[in-house]
Amino acid sequence: MALLRTMTFGELTPVQSSSNLTSAWRHLLGLVGLVMLVGACSADITGIGVGLPDANANTGAYLVDTITVRASTVLRDSVPTSTSSYLLAGRYTDPLLGTLEARSFFRVGLSTTFTPDASYLLDSVVLVLKPDTYRYGDTTKTQxxxxxxxxKTPVSNTQVSYASPKYTKADFDSTTLLNEQAAPVRRARPNLTTLRIRLKKSFGQSLLDAGQTGRIATQDEFQAFFPGLAVLPGATDNAALVRMSATSTDAGLFLYYHTAADASTEQNITLQIATGNGHYFQVRANRRTGSVGAALPTQPLQKVSASLTGEQTFVEGALGLQTKLEFPYLSSIRQFGQNLTITNAQITAQVPATSLTPYLPTPPSFNIYLSNANNQPVSTTTYATANYTPGVSTLTGLDQGTYNWTITSYVQAVLANTTPNNGMLLASGTPELPTRVALGSQRSVLNKLQLRLYLISLN
Structure with a gap:
């Protein structure tokens, strides 16, 4: 096997000596003596040291950085968004993944009984949306x-709805535009915190008439009469995806009216966005417009090697893209004997500078799960987390972020035959958002995926 050739003693890298060599040797001899004493009592290889002192090749302490790591991109089978507190709408062309389009769907609900007096006259109906500062795309463009x-049919309040249209059908009337006038075209700057969209007066009048005739006195009656709203980007937009609150009490459908006797006193009722599963958003991608999008997996749990996507893999929340790392020759470490102490195993995943852009936020962190052979997490409990760290490449001098985490316990468990060696999955720490990142593979020249394993062999 290829790993056995790279794992020979001649090619292993001894940990370099420090300037205080005498003190370090004393520390090492004490540690090795302690490990040998423990090893005499048991052949268990899962013991973890407190650290690895400086040494040379004669001490049995080694840094191994030639273990094969296979990287691939996996498509998650579903990403729920009805459990999110947000709406998302807009369109942007990611140069790598293709054109992403987000749409939102929601019910609105009565906060009180709506039985307006027959004398009330409609003034206007306005949809109020509350964007926050999150944007995915170019906010210097108008949209x-x-x-x-x-x-056409209500958003389910009991069933979970998903980001992928494959799993949740959004049944809306695409032939009936409710905007009273052409939708406003403007820049979606991060300081834009309120959107007021005036809807057709005929639509508002139908709601007022239904209330005055007692047809929408209860929530069930209201839902049957008015299933909800769909929020879509313009047909030719290519600017940014905008995130909005689905739980703000300042958001919703506002119906304004007055009495014939007092036209100067305006009254209103607020129909707030439904909580629970009563709202969701979807994100779909036209991958043919991206440089690597067409090569990425299209079927749930499908795995595509980094060799087919430019020696890089991807993690993206809303589209369900995850990176899988596998260590096929990890058990070959046993060639050093059974009396091994794995003191540390560290992974560094580097982000290619060419994939970074100020328009596309990267995941602030990864949730890392142990995988089964079918590319599924073995548990909903995370094995580890890794935070994004910005930096500069020592090779190119360009911006280059990294994610770092340890897999010491995983290596120990695999060598002890207590955990199957099926690798791990890297998922976005913001799984419902389209934050994305590319990661270099082990064969990447400038952004090499690194596994550094420190061990002490007592054989």
Missing amino acids: TLFSIYPM
């Missing part, structure tokens, strides 16, 4: 904010 359509 349509937003086109509003009526739902």
